[in-house]
Amino acid sequence: MITKYKYLSAFSGIIALFAFYPQSVLADELSGANTAWILTSTALVLFMTIPGLAFFYGGLVRKKNVLSVLMQCFTLTCLVSVLWVVFLYDFAFGDGGSLGGYIGNIGFLTPIGRESMSGDIPESVFAMFQLTFAIITPALIVGGFAERMKFSSMILFSMLWMIFVYAPICHMVWGGGFLGAMGVMDFAGGTVVHINAGVAALVAAVVMRERRGFPTTPMAPHNLPMTVAGASMLWVGWFGFNAGSALAANQDAGMAMLVTHIGAATGSLAWMFREWSKQGKPSVLGIVTGMVAGLGTITPASGFVGPLGALIIGTLAGLICYEATQYIKKVLGIDDSLDVFPVHGVGGILGTILTGVFVSASWGGAGLPEGVSMFGQVGIQIIGVLTTIIWCGGFTYLILKFVDGITGLRLNEDDEETGIDLTEHGEKGYND
Secondary structure, three states, rough: HEEEEEEHHHHHHHHHHHHHHOOOHHHOOOHHHHHHHHHHHHHHHHHHHHHHHOOOOHHHOOOHHHHHHHHHHHHHHHHHHHHHHHHHHHHHHHHHHHHOEEEEEEOOOOOOOOOOEEEEEEEHHHHHHHHHHHHHHHHHHHHHHHEEOOOOHHHHHHHHHHHHHHHHHHHHHHOHHHHHOOOOOOOOHHHHHHHHHHOOOHHHHHHHOOOOHHHHHOOOOHHHHHHHHHHHHHHHHHHHHHHHHHHOOHHHHHHHHHHHHHHHHHOOOOOOOOHHHHHOOOHHHHHHHHHHHHHHHHHHHHOOOOOOHHHHHHHHHHHHHHHHHHHHHHHHOOOOOOOOOHHHHHHHHHHHHHHHOOHHHHOOOOOOOOOOHHHHHHEEEEHHHHHHHHHHHHHHHHHHHHHHHOOEEEEHHHHHHHOHHHHHHHHOOOOO
């Protein structure tokens, strides 16, 4: 009997040794829980583009152009996927060598084997998750030039933009580049996705000029139920967007999910009440747009701030992005068709800067980096914002001018009047 207990004691000791063995030895071991969560998040983020963003944008345009927006979102999903596998993933996440501060490896068909790992998840899962972010970013830009760009020009512009704008900014912030090394905090895409897309949409709207009839001709959304359905899909999908960016099923993911929901809710309410006080009635379009503003603004902060910070960020998002939409259209007279810059661009700028404030533990956040003050972190965040604006704005302008010289950017007057669905695709969204 004593011998039996001696063996049990020895076995228990061996188990205890393995339990307390340094985790670094197991760093390359697959985590089933983390892998399952990122697989789920990947599906959620793809769901944001098709059908989420496609329906959201599709309902906002006039009915003669509804198919064109759906077609552009679907095409970009396919196009960016192929480019990502062929070379964009390497551009964004390769080590880059001497150019590593600005761009990753300039190579083709990076081998991702079945056994390749990124931390404790398969590299194939990491690459696919990041691909969904790359897909939605040019799809967001579509809202800036909706109802007036040629389909062929959209394809060429998007290809060049992904190469010269998205991949470098992604590398600078997330892929080991100089902004990430500097300490810029962007948990899920305030700079890489929202400022990038917003600035590009604004530049496109200015270069292409307004739609014919803007602002005197009414251009109301043709199908608000479709827009609300798309917005609802975006809200759900955004949990994968933000909480998935923890790249693990852990406390950061849990907090990111909570503050994402708070940001959406407070952004919606702040926009609704501001519009109600100014216009006399709260609109369905207003509350769903406020939701998107709240989500876009909380995105860079989502893994760093707590519930109190999210309440403040979401509220400011609804108020400030609402005023930005009015200013862009009514004061500046810029026809950013679906308000991409005032919602995503302004929201991304606001959220990225406020991350430096509300990350502080005194606001319930994760805490500032050691040796960095709140003002120091805000300064770093501003550098990240300005770098993204300058890089994106400059290259977007050059790409648009290049594409205009090759294919021409804009439909002719008759085709624009008829609608892109018929003139570019030979179809109609509704047979009434």
